[in-house]
Amino acid sequence: AQTVTQSQPEMSVQEAETVTLSCTYDTSENNYYLFWYKQPPSRQMILVIRQEAYKQQNATENRFSVNFQKAAKSFSLKISDSQLGDTAMYFCAFMNPSLIQGAQKLVFGQGTRLTINP
Amino acid sequence: DGGITQSPKYLFRKEGQNVTLSCEQNLNHDAMYWYRQDPGQGLRLIYYSQIVNDFQKGDIAEGYSVSREKKESFPLTVTSAQKNPTAFYLCASKALSEQFFGPGTRLTVL
Numbered sequence: 629a630q631t632v633t634q635s636q637p638e639m640s641v642q643e644a645e646t647v648t649l650s651c652t653y654d655t656s657e658n659n660y661y662l663f664w665y666k667q668p669p670s671r672q673m674i675l676v677i678r679q680e681a682y683k684q685q686n687a688t689e690n691r692f693s694v695n696f697q698k699a700a701k702s703f704s705l706k707i708s709d710s711q712l713g714d715t716a717m718y719f720c721a722f723m724n725p726s727l728i729q730g731a732q733k734l735v736f737g738q739g740t741r742l743t744i745n746p
Numbered sequence: 747d748g749g750i751t752q753s754p755k756y757l758f759r760k761e762g763q764n765v766t767l768s769c770e771q772n773l774n775h776d777a778m779y780w781y782r783q784d785p786g787q788g789l790r791l792i793y794y795s796q797i798v799n800d801f802q803k804g805d806i807a808e809g810y811s812v813s814r815e816k817k818e819s820f821p822l823t824v825t826s827a828q829k830n831p832t833a834f835y836l837c838a839s840k841a842l843s844e845q846f847f848g849p850g851t852r853l854t855v856l
Contacts (some may be wrong), residue, residue: 632788661843673789673836673847680843719788725843729797732780732803734838734845736788 630655630722634737641710642745648695649705649740651720657681661723662696662703663734668716676718679703707742715744748850749773752837757853759824759831765820767851768839777840778820782806782833783850789836795820824853831855 631654643648653662664676679687679696686694691711695704707714720737751772759765771778772798776797780788791804808827814820826833832855838845 637786639825657756671834671850675840675844721788723843731794731802732777732840733791733794733844736790738786738788743829 629659629723630735632722632735632737634720634740635726635741636737636740638741638743640745643646643710643712644663645697645710646706646708646733647742648708648720649699649718649720649742651684651703651705653701653703653722653723654722655701655724657724659725661725663721663723664692664694664703665719665721665736666714667719667739673719674722677705700703712744712746715742717741749834749839750846752835752851754851756789756848757851759853759855761855762826764823764825765853767824767837768851769820769822769833769848771820771837771846771848772818773839773841774817774841774847775841775846776782776817777825778812778814779838779845780804780810780811780812780820780822781838784833792822808832818822 632651660681662679666674676705677689693706718740719739721734753768779794780792793812795801811823836850837848
């Protein structure tokens with residue numbers, strides 16, 4: 629079974645700083661998807677970024693980028709020029725696409741609570 | 747607007763009562779999911795459905811039941827057999843590799 633671990637329960641940085649959230653996972657699969665979701669105080673889950681394991685290039689979405697290290701099974705999220713609106717819980721998640729469509733559940737880490745201070 | 751709706755936003759239940767959480771989507775997605783979120787933890791899968799009239803247990807299905815009579819709807823019933831039902835419940839539907847989440851229901855057992 630796959631597991632996802634986020635070792636930083638809480639982090640806090642000043643506005644405009646860069647912050648990196650860590651995530652490690654365990655799987656025997658060669659192809660899979662990795663995700664970072666953001667959950668602001670509203671508790672709505674919002675997809676931040678997605679990485680496909682077969683792609684060597686790290687995914688980037690505006691101020692958000694990942695450092696995907698497949699051999700090390702590491703998937704960190706970097707937030708550049710952090711903003712007050714980035715304050716949220718961040719969850720790392722894993723999906724196995726080799727399963728039939730509906731069985732492709734997300735396996736989540738425990739989350740990191742990120743606070744951006746003014 | 748396309749999306750997923752969950753109702754109610756807050757739900758209170760007395761011990762021993764069953765309660766049903768609603769989840770509706772107009773995204774035309776076949777697959778739908780129910781997750782439970784507890785403080786300090788990630789989401790855990792309760793049940794999922796690949797298609798109408800089909801559903802499968804997830805990792806923590808005990809004390810829960812679901813139905814999938816329509817593509818748009820996937821209600822979750824929290825039964826009296828669920829020993830610790832107080833939690834935040836999230837419904838999701840899936841297209842290709844991405845899951846879309848509803849706004850959630852906070853269930854509190856009094």
